[in-house]
Amino acid sequence: MTGHNSAAAESLAARLLADLPGLAATVTGHLAERLPVYRRLPAEELDGDVHRIVKQIIGGFARGLRTGRPPEPAQLAAIRASAAKRAEEGLPIDAVLSAYHLGAQACVDALLPETDPGEMAVVHRSLLDYLCVAVSEVAAGYLAERQALVGEDNTQNQTMLAALLSGADPEVSARRTGIRLPTAYFVVSAAIDPHPDELDPGVDAAVAGRRKTRRVRAELDRRCAHPALARVSADEGLLLVPCPDEPDPWAWLRALVEALGKAAGAPVLACATHCAPADVPAAARLAAELREVATAFHRPPGLHRLDDLLLEHQLxxxxxxxxxxxxxxxxxxxxxxxxxxxxxxxxxxxxxxxxxxxxxxxxxxxxxxxxxxxxxxxxxxxxxxxxxxxxxxxxxxxxxxxx
The missing domain is CATH 1.10.10.2840 (PucR C-terminal helix-turn-helix domain)
Structure with missing residues (x-):
């Protein structure tokens, strides 16, 4: 840590440590007041683990301010573990990082009275050094946990999708994967046109296709209140979308298909039907048939139902x-x-x-x-x-x- 003045720093650190319990309580209160995602945490979590890590971090900063040395490995491990837990709880990373800045501001506010500008300069330099190290640990711990969770979620989702398509008992599959079954699914068979980058000879088409696929998956996750089961490639997709609690679910699905097209940056033609989880195999076959018919008849991008293709499908x-x-x-x-x-x-x-x-x-x-x-x-x-x-x-x- 830089800019260390031992006499001033010793005094400032002592003031922080003397008021550590009250300061930690203040910061924990600020988190609930100013960051809605923290307010939604259970009270025992906010007053327990969150308060505990806030206290550890303020104490660690105070000790670093006094010694001029960077955080100890044990404290960095605690920061990383706390960030991983927030990722597991589903808190967005911007809120987690904002929590550290709220804590830093609380430390400055606590020391500002009866502190001259020279001493505050020492605080600010030490605080910036500390945040630089702490934020790196937060990002590393958070992202590592999210990657693990995404990998696990994707494996479970693909297992569940395969089970439903094979006609396995939905309830048994749900218990094995830990996925809660909706009352009904929209089963969607989609054709995705190439993005302009995929047709550009100066661009790697495979890379452009993967980027398009990631955008489509991200938009699907963002739009669905409950996780969809999806198998998506650069040119097509099979989606099991839980039917939403909407006045007009088909209008919601039509808007979803339009949003997926915008995310892909390319036209998306989708054909869909509606079924209970046990009826997914037949519904998936019908959706695929409808997509073939819609494509053969040059139907425009967007959502098409059996009602839209009755004659063509039968013929x-x-x-x-x-x-x-x-x-x-x-x-x-x-x-x-x-x-x-x-x-x-x-x-x-x-x-x-x-x-x-x-x-x-x-x-x-x-x-x-x-x-x-x-x-x-x-x-x-x-x-x-x-x-x-x-x-x-x-x-x-x-x-x-x-x-």
């Missing part, structure tokens, strides 16, 4: 009818302009001008292509019966994965 189920429907479009496959035109013409509700604008061609070109589609398939999109059959054929064609 794309395997079987001889699907193959026969898809075959209706075979005459168009060697004409590269016709199938995209038909798809867009139906998507714009038969609006030839809007279709032409999207394809950047003249509306008369659209009229010509529609006539060619009718000639080749014997199905005219402007006739109601043929329109329904063409819509079904497009769905079947997409599901069959035709070129």
């Amino acid at each position: 794309t189920r395997p079987g001889p009818a699907r193959r026969q429907l898809a075959a209706l479009l075979t005459p168009l496959l060697d004409k590269p302009d016709l199938l995209p035109t038909l798809r867009l013409y139906l998507a714009t509700n038969l609006n030839r001008r809007q279709t032409a604008g999207r394809l950047q061609v003249h509306p008369n070109t659209i009229d010509y292509r529609i006539r060619r589609i009718a000639e080749l398939t014997s199905l005219n999109p402007t006739r109601h019966d043929d329109l329904f059959k063409l819509t079904a054929a497009l769905a079947a064609h997409a599901a069959e994965g035709s070129p």
